Amino acid sequence: MIEHCKKAIGTKKCWFGFTSTSKNRRKAQDFGNTLFIIDISFVSGLDISQYSNFPQEEEVLFPAGTKFQINHVEYDEQQNKHNIYIKLLAKNNILQQQLENIDSMTTLRIEKNDFDDIDIEILSQSIKDNQTVTTLDLYHNSTKQFSQISDNQAIALANALKVNQTLIHLGLARQQISDKGAQALGDALKLNQTLITLQLSFNQISDKGAERVADVLKVNRTLLTLSLCYNNIADKGAEQLADALKVNRTLITLGLSNNNISDKGAEALGDALKVNQTLITLQLGANPIYDKGAERVADALKANRTLTTLDLNNNQISDKGGEHLADALKVNRSLITLDLSFNNISDNGAERIYWYPFYLELCIVIVFAD
Secondary structure, eight states: OHHHHHHTTTOEEEEOSOEEEESOHHHHTTSSSEEEEEEOSSOOOEEOGGGSSOGGGOEEEEOTTEEEEEEEEEEETTTTEEEEEEEEOOOOHHHHHHHHTGGGOSEEEOOSOOOOHHHHHHHHHHHHTOSSOOEEEOTTOOSSGGGSOOHHHHHHHHHHHHHOSSOOEEEOOSSOOOHHHHHHHHHHHTTOOSOOEEEOOSSOOOHHHHHHHHHHHTTOSSOOEEEOOSSOOOHHHHHHHHHHHHHOSSOOEEEOOSSOOOHHHHHHHHHHHHHOOSOOEEEOOSSOOOHHHHHHHHHHHHHOSSOOEEEOTTSOOBHHHHHHHHHHHHHOOSOOEEEOTTSBOOHHHHHHHHHHHHHTTOOOEEEOOO
C-alpha cells in the first residue's frame, strides 16, 4: 500500500464508501502501522463522536464521494509508522446538489460545468444502480477544452451503461470524445437494452470509432436515434455504418451531417437504403457529396419505402445529381422532406425538382436556399 500511495502522490482519488477518522491524533496512533494525516481545509466532516461507543476518539465521518489528493508519504522512525498526508478536495457543488436528489429525478441535465475524472466516476457510480433517471445530458460542459468529457470519462460512463437498465436518453454532445471513448460506449450498448437515444455530435470520432458503433448496431435492438454529426467520420466509417443498416431493424434516425463523407460513403449508404426498411431520417448535410453520390442515393429512394426525411444540404450536388433525385420522386411515395439547400443546383434544376411532387399530387417539402 505504501508504494502504491507514493506512486499516487499528486493525483486525485475518491472514497466511494463512507469513511471515518479520528480528530484525536494520540488515539489514532494506537492503531496499525500507518497513520493518515488529513487536511480538511476545504471539506468539513460530520462529527459523530456523540454516537460512538468510544467518544474519546472524536470520530469524524466523511460521506461517499469525498475527493482527496495524496500530498506526501514519509516514515516516522520515532513512532515506527508511515505517515501519509492527504488533502481533502472541495466537491463539485453543482454535481453534488444534483446527486443528492438523484433517486427522485427522471432527468439529470448538467450544462457548462467543469468535471474532472473523479466527478464523472462519482456520477457513473450513482447511475449504475439508479432506477429513476431516464435522461442524462452532459451537453457542452465548458468552453474550456480541458474540462470537457474525455475518453477516460466516457469509459466510466460506458461502464455504468453496462449495468444501468433505466436510462433511455444519453447526451454527450460537444465533448472531447474520440475513437477510444466511442468504442467503450459501443461495447456498452452490446449489453444495455434500454437506451434509445445516443447523442455524440460535436466530438472527435473518426472511422475507427464509427466502425465499433456500427458493429453494435448489428446486434443492438433498442437504439432508435444515433447522432454522429460534426465528427471526423469519412467514407470507411460510413461504409461500416451502411453495412450495419442492412441488418439493423430498430434505428429510425441517423445523423451524419458535417463529417467527411464523400461519394463513396454516400453510395454505400444508398445501397443500404435499398435494404433497410426502418430508417426514417437520414442526415447527410455538409459533407463533400457530389453528383455520383446523389445518384446512388436517388436510386435507393426508388426502392425505399420508409425514409421520410433526407437532408443533403450544403453538399456539392449540381443539376445532374438533382435530375437523378427528381426521377426518384416519380417513384418514391414515402419521402416527406428533402433538403437540398446550399448545393450547386441552378434555378432551372431546382424548378424541375420542385414541381415533380405537384405533378404527382405528393406532399413533399423540398428545401432550397433563398
